[in-house]
Amino acid sequence: MMDVLYFAWVRERIGLPKERVETRAATVSELVAELSAREERYALAFSDLTALRVALDQELSDFDAPLEGVREVAFFPPMTGG
Amino acid sequence: MMDVLYFAWVRERIGLPKERVETRAATVSELVAELSAREERYALAFSDLTALRVALDQELSDFDAPLEGVREVAFFPPMTGG
């Protein structure tokens, strides 16, 4: 079980900011594949991974990273702060 | 006739901030030679020209510059503003 968070247009496309996900995905990519298989809105949000960033337990990471021990995964577009 | 101005330690060594000078010097270097010949304090102030800067009519210039038409000459050390 982990918390999955969505921000900006990822949040808007998926339609929620946060959910609890039961998964055995070993990597971020596997989690993305599982979520995309669920429903069209997930598939749409994850259709172009180059337009997405991922953070594991609030640290920027990448799609190859392992999920073991991770409690919070966040997906979002490139940041536009400042 | 021109106004000759001195700033910072040049002013202190020569002992005055400004004077009217009657000269036929054609260049700044000639004016420096004339002034240095006057008195020890001038010779001392002008002993190392690499440590000095000159402005003609309030524009930075150099020691080779002609003095024709110039009304105000200023000698000073490198600036330390900011």
Added chain:
Amino acid sequence: MRIVVDDALFDPGAELNRFTEAAEGMGAVVSFSGIVRQNAAGTLKAMEIEHYPGMTEKAIAAIAEEAVTRWNLGDALVIHRYGALEPGAPIMMVATSAPHRADAFAAAEFLMDYLKSRAPFWKKETTSEGEGWVAAKDEDEAALDRW
């Protein structure tokens, strides 16, 4: 080092003076303020800034600590707002103090470049034509290469 992530309006001048007064023995203070910029057509109604509570503070602290390590600084300040902002309102500011100006300038630019692309904020603009998320610029990502 002070890091503020808040939705409240702040006063850049008052923050600059407070920061400067605390910067004893420092000869140079650099500040950057980012302002919600009205677009050329004058149609911007509002800017909404979303962020990732928790990660935002950590990411900014990591960036600021990196700056303090790389340059000879007295102190650093980062303020970043989130929520609904009006055109002309301050979005964020950074300030750095240092014995010498080169360090203060370099660290402030470094902080800005990293905040732009590595702190989890997202801007959404509402104009009279509709609303949309501001896209990240390639040049902002490229700006990180110089550090």
Added chain:
Amino acid sequence: MRIVVDDALFDPGAELNRFTEAAEGMGAVVSFSGIVRQNAAGTLKAMEIEHYPGMTEKAIAAIAEEAVTRWNLGDALVIHRYGALEPGAPIMMVATSAPHRADAFAAAEFLMDYLKSRAPFWKKETTSEGEGWVAAKDEDEAALDRW
């Protein structure tokens, strides 16, 4: 473009806010403030800044006009004091506004580099050991090469 050469104390924060309010349509404001820095031994009593009235204003105006020509700026501000200053007091400030941060930063650094070595100001320090003129630094002259 506002250029102030004066012996009066000024308020950097108030100047920053005034400058920012006037900077309509600009997204980025950079400021630099120079402060009379106490030395390591804590013996600095005062700093006296001499200048060349008339030439100072012209030299600063020329530098600021050059900045406005080189970068895409909204506006520029230069304030520089002369006379007797105490440790901790502001000596000078520059501020620049621009649509984008890179221009605002570059122009502010350019202004500072030129003010340091091309505006006719001279600093004299009085410490408990005596008084002396601050020597120009080779690195300040070298800093001009990058522009």
